[in-house]
Amino acid sequence: MRIIKPAILFAAVVATPVMAQQWQTLPDTPPTPEDNPITDAKVELGKMLYFDPRFSSTGTVSCNSCHNVMLGGEDNRPVAVGVKGQKGGRSAPTVWNAAYLSVQFWDGREPTLEAQAKGPVTNPIEMGMESHEVLVNRRLKAITGYKPYFEKAFGSGDVINIDNFAKAIAAYERTLITPDSPYSRYVKGDKKALTEQQIAGMKKFASIGCGGCHSGPAFAGPEQPLGKGFFMKFPTFSNNEYVSKYKLMEDGGRFEATKKEADKHLWRVPTLLNIALTAPYFHNGSVQTLEEAVRVMAKTQLNKDLSDQDVADIVAFLNGLTGKFPEQTMPRLPATPPSVVADIVK
């Protein structure tokens, strides 16, 4: 596992005394596990797999259904909808720049994109496949058109398996990055890249203390080895109206995964990149506007009440974190053989 190396890491140039935060930008390529280097063949296959709804029991849900790359990398819903109209318990996190995060899922229960990709396919309320074995045998191997793509990506032999399925998807996801944003151009020296209000918001973001957690190149915490994660208690301050209004303590967070008391209400610090595109907000999607999300965070994490001007300025700054999205071609998916037609749950 490589450590995330921020491309630029300088506080001196853009920082003022009041701005304790080091303004970092995303490296042009995300960290990659040593056993899964990115190749064109893997990315091509991974994109096909990512958009293929036939890896869900009903043939209706693909990775892209909930992590929509044509939108902000998720579905703009409070919680995602899986097979048979079933609703998930948490809001779908964005796939954009997930490659830079050191753990995956809201509770950080998986260390890598590879490990993450294996989860939703067999989650009964997400993609609903009975098991990885069923996925591989009745869908992945049955759709014979995938074979040459797997062989191109992973060589010959028994290469159609759940590990390579996940590796290919992860390789594709490592291309879903937006290192070029107004913010990053500003930090790299283009002083016109952010507006006056955005720069004011940037200063407030730092001075108020948002960067205590939302630091680093992805605004998701300091650099970490893949798998380590950066967690924070949310809400930290629970004696405010927001906690009950938005049901912020109903979900135990990381505790649900580890069952350790110390992990209660701990959450992976989520990235703020492209945050303007990923409403509604928080793990339960309970907050609909970025303005309100900023107010809630200031109160629950810093015990501060922000003025409307502070909120407007910080939101303006957060809008500057929306990146330039790479143009992508649509994959062509291989034909559906009769066995898969028969296997799809009616």
Added chain:
Amino acid sequence: MRIIKPAILFAAVVATPVMAQQWQTLPDTPPTPEDNPITDAKVELGKMLYFDPRFSSTGTVSCNSCHNVMLGGEDNRPVAVGVKGQKGGRSAPTVWNAAYLSVQFWDGREPTLEAQAKGPVTNPIEMGMESHEVLVNRRLKAITGYKPYFEKAFGSGDVINIDNFAKAIAAYERTLITPDSPYSRYVKGDKKALTEQQIAGMKKFASIGCGGCHSGPAFAGPEQPLGKGFFMKFPTFSNNEYVSKYKLMEDGGRFEATKKEADKHLWRVPTLLNIALTAPYFHNGSVQTLEEAVRVMAKTQLNKDLSDQDVADIVAFLNGLTGKFPEQTMPRLPATPPSVVADIVK
């Protein structure tokens, strides 16, 4: 409305005495209503609208969900799944080459792609929007990022309306065509484009009488003015095991739309282009393999029992109708404003 002009219409060259069928190929551009010429701006907007799930009540179903252009233009399911996991009554027809068909829907109840595009959005079991007015006001106009695209496509003024929504989608759909197939290359003179077996199947297709209905450049009947349609009774012969086995008479077909007795069990003759990619087959998706579909058609429409060899040859020929799909870029969809986040049904 223009008449479909087949690019090539010659029986003499490839026909033998036993092949009464005129082998036609798709023109390079489909017929287009006079009031909706195809423009790049309309196609660009239409593609965005086609892939946008926010025109469904729950924000989960787009045109592409059921008419998946990365697959065979539909969903490879018996019947489609709309919002809240609800199932439709009929199998989703392919969007590929729908532009060449003179009527839309299985029962041909709409004359154009424009008219078709207005239906599913407000169908309660498909995309589930309350009304076109709600669609336009609470989604289309609310997603303000669409405004410049509508203005580029339709000029300034009050251009964001249901008619232009449908026109843009129809313009995009008129780019979803596959005029280049092994079959079309063969008819145009490349004698190596089809295999020996495919040519044998082509001859059987004609001699057995499949072309009685599946004629014309799209194998969907003779050329017709847009809106006229070419309908056939299915099953024509009902005294066979297939009718009950596959429940072929449970749906009244065109009768359900017109309520005219004469329309009972009449259906639009569907295109055979890309038929190898669109299993399962028939209006109710009851038949899983192309082989069985060929047997059922021969028996129910021509009262003939085909040999296994006949079936294999005809299926080989039908595989030659799979076209070359145009490469497409993915659209970027405009940001979801808070009002739309709030309007999405949880």
